[in-house]
Amino acid sequence: MIRFLIFLILAYAAFRVVKAVVWPKEKIIRGPDGGVIDEMVQDPYCKTYIPKREAVRKIIGGETYSFCSEECAKKFESQKGS
Ligand SMILES: [Zn+2]
Numbered sequence: 748m749i750r751f752l753i754f755l756i757l758a759y760a761a762f763r764v765v766k767a768v769v770w771p772k773e774k775i776i777r778g779p780d781g782g783v784i785d786e787m788v789q790d791p792y793c794k795t796y797i798p799k800r801e802a803v804r805k806i807i808g809g810e811t812y813s814f815c816s817e818e819c820a821k822k823f824e825s826q827k828g829s
Pocket residue numbers: 790792793794795814815816819
């Protein structure tokens with residue numbers, strides 16, 4: 748019985764470690780605010796609203812922007828100059 752309890756504690760600890768390692772990756776894929784699936788973001792180039800999880804994210808000049816497509820990202824970047 749004690750062995751079983753120790754196993755449970757270890758399993759829980761392992762679960763927490765795995766969760767801590769896996770979950771932030773998931774967040775990064777889905778968006779910076781914790782993966783709110785239906786949140787909409789605006790493309791700063793064409794002004795279209797797109798679901799955050801489908802947006803093309805680019806870091807331009809130290810700021811993160813969300814675009815509807817790679818094309819808009821490139822156009823916006825060249826428009827910004829730098
Ligand atoms: Zn666009």
